[in-house]
Amino acid sequence: MTESLGTQLVTFRLGDDHFAADIHAVERVLKFQLPTPVPNVPAWIDGVLEYQGRVVPVINLRARFEMPAVAPAAETRTLIFNVGGDWVAAVVDAVIDVAAIDDAHLSPPPPLFRGLAAEYLRGVVRRGDRLVMFLDVPHLLSTVERLQLEQAASAKGLRGE
Numbered sequence: 001m002t003e004s005l006g007t008q009l010v011t012f013r014l015g016d017d018h019f020a021a022d023i024h025a026v027e028r029v030l031k032f033q034l035p036t037p038v039p040n041v042p043a044w045i046d047g048v049l050e051y052q053g054r055v056v057p058v059i060n061l062r063a064r065f066e067m068p069a070v071a072p073a074a075e076t077r078t079l080i081f082n083v084g085g086d087w088v089a090a091v092v093d094a095v096i097d098v099a100a101i102d103d104a105h106l107s108p109p110p111p112l113f114r115g116l117a118a119e120y121l122r123g124v125v126r127r128g129d130r131l132v133m134f135l136d137v138p139h140l141l142s143t144v145e146r147l148q149l150e151q152a153a154s155a156k157g158l159r160g161e
Contacts, residue, residue: 006102012092018132025137032076051103058089081137
């Protein structure tokens with residue numbers, strides 16, 4: 001019998017902090033493109049973008065995690081996450097790598113990390129001399145927030161269906 005490789009993570013950076021998402025939750029990594037603004041959405045939603053014929057909400061993770069805003073740079077990327085069959089995009093400062101971790105090295109999330117509630121985290125993993133916050137991607141948007149985004153996009157005539 002072979003041993004499990006653990007979990008494959010896509011690691012990315014926001015400021016000096018490193019975060020990761022399960023590779024199975026990441027649909028695609030895109031070069032940053034300015035999203036189309038949508039009225040009446042939370043401040044941490046930059047707008048929407050079109051991806052493969054679908055309108056996808058774009059979360060500004062810096063704003064969602066209460067970090068200072070920065071202008072997009074050459075290494076800024078947009079991650080397309082698959083969340084229960086729906087796509088959600090997130091703007092990150094840079095994508096670092098894809099690597100496997102041993103699940104035994106995953107620690108429970110702290111109750112609070114820089115304003116980031118534990119509900120957004122699956123845990124913390126040490127990679128070299130860094131702690132990496134392992135995001136629980138399906139919890140980045142609540143059901144109510146998803147409905148608000150759908151309604152705002154529909155009202156503006158942005159639904160890609």
